[in-house]
Amino acid sequence: ILTKIINKGCTKMNKPKIDNNIKDVIFEDLGNLGDNEIQVILNELEFKTIALALKGTSNTFQEKIFSNLSERGVSMVKEDMEFFDSVQKKDIDDAREEILKKIYYLKKNGNIVLKK
Numbered sequence: 001i002l003t004k005i006i007n008k009g010c011t012k013m014n015k016p017k018i019d020n021n022i023k024d025v026i027f028e029d030l031g032n033l034g035d036n037e038i039q040v041i042l043n044e045l046e047f048k049t050i051a052l053a054l055k056g057t058s059n060t061f062q063e064k065i066f067s068n069l070s071e072r073g074v075s076m077v078k079e080d081m082e083f084f085d086s087v088q089k090k091d092i093d094d095a096r097e098e099i100l101k102k103i104y105y106l107k108k109n110g111n112i113v114l115k116k
Contacts, residue, residue, distance in 0.1 A: 027096040028057060031064045037112045038068040044102050047073065051080030052095035055087060
């Protein structure tokens with residue numbers, strides 16, 4: 001799903017617009033990307049954004065993301081996640097959309113390749 005949405009966005013839109021109803025499903029599809037792609041994406045993000053986006057995701061997905069961060073990065077993201085204990089769904093959605101837009105631009109600029 002992620003690849004289809006991002007590929008569609010890269011060919012048909014100047015700015016990606018992600019439907020709120022599918023944002024959660026698409027975000028967890030990031031776990032299906034290769035480690036290299038995930039690392040490129042994570043290196044473009046602030047720890048706060050990653051922490052917010054990870055709220056409410058499965059442990060398996062979180063471990064996939066953590067495995068692509070440095071020890072310091074994992075520590076900072078986990079600390080931020082504890083700090084954001086009671087955040088609004090809108091804040092989580094905004095963080096996820098920011099990540100999806102980053103993926104769109106990284107793909108558009110040739111920094112990452114998403115397989116179909």
